[in-house]
Each structure stands twice: as C-alpha cells, then as structure tokens.
Amino acid sequence: MxxxxxxxxxxxxxxxxxxxxxxxxxxxxxxxxxxxxxxxxxxxxxxxxxxxKEDSDGQRLRILDRKRRGLLDEIHFREKQLSHLDYLRYSIRREQNKK
Incomplete structure (x- = not known):
C-alpha cells in the first residue's frame, strides 16, 4: 500500500x-x-x-497512559449519558402504560 x-x-x-x-x-x-x-x-x-530516542519507553508509556485515562473518562461520561437517556425512555414508557 x-x-x-x-x-x-x-x-x-x-x-x-x-x-x-x-x-x-x-x-x-x-x-x-x-x-x-x-x-x-x-x-x-x-x-x-x-x-x-533510546530510553524513551517511560515517556511513551506516560503518553499512552494519559490518553488511556482520557478515553476511560470519556467512556464513563458516555455511560452516564446513556443512563440518563435510558431513564427518560423508561419514564415515557411508564407513563404510556398508565394510559
């Protein structure tokens, strides 16, 4: 390629x-x-x-660890958003079932 x-x-x-x-x-x-x-x-x-560079493994690992933490924070934020979204969907369905 x-x-x-x-x-x-x-x-x-x-x-x-x-x-x-x-x-x-x-x-x-x-x-x-x-x-x-x-x-x-x-x-x-x-x-x-x-x-x-030689002996840059530690620096590169720190960069990767920082990116990993950022991605995990983003995932957790998105999971929270999904939880709120699911609650709203649940609330609407619950109201529909009462009718």
Missing amino acids: TIEEVSRCCGIPLKALQEYDDTDPEHLSVLITLHEIGFERAEIETYMRLME
Missing part, C-alpha cells in the same frame, strides 16, 4: 505520512494506530520523535 492509499484509506493527511514510507512499515503502523485512537497531530509527532 502506498502512502497516498494509506492517506485516503485512513483519513490521515498526506503531509503527516510523508515522513514515513514503505521502508519503515513499523513506524507507519504506529502512526496509523495513534491516529485511529484519537491522537492529535502534535501528539503523534511528539510520540514519533520519542520512538527515535
């Missing part, structure tokens, strides 16, 4: 992919994964720069 195809397929701007080509499939795979899990371009660039 060419970089242009990856750009179209994954919705990643071509400019962001141009740094990585078919000779570096591991980095390209990481870049795509970071994009798919919601990293912003600046976050991706920081992470990719850290990949080039």
Whole structure:
C-alpha cells in the first residue's frame, strides 16, 4: 500500500505520512494506530520523535497512559449519558402504560 492509499484509506493527511514510507512499515503502523485512537497531530509527532530516542519507553508509556485515562473518562461520561437517556425512555414508557 502506498502512502497516498494509506492517506485516503485512513483519513490521515498526506503531509503527516510523508515522513514515513514503505521502508519503515513499523513506524507507519504506529502512526496509523495513534491516529485511529484519537491522537492529535502534535501528539503523534511528539510520540514519533520519542520512538527515535533510546530510553524513551517511560515517556511513551506516560503518553499512552494519559490518553488511556482520557478515553476511560470519556467512556464513563458516555455511560452516564446513556443512563440518563435510558431513564427518560423508561419514564415515557411508564407513563404510556398508565394510559
């Protein structure tokens, strides 16, 4: 798959992919994964720069942990919204059954 195809397929701007080509499939795979899990371009660039450094595992884990916590917070928020939505649906159905 060419970089242009990856750009179209994954919705990643071509400019962001141009740094990585078919000779570096591991980095390209990481870049795509970071994009798919919601990293912003600046976050991706920081992470990719850290990949080039030795002894950056701790920093990269902190970045991933921070993103994970953010996603969990979002999930919990959405679960709360669903709970409220379900309560409203339940209330309407309960009123309908009284009629």
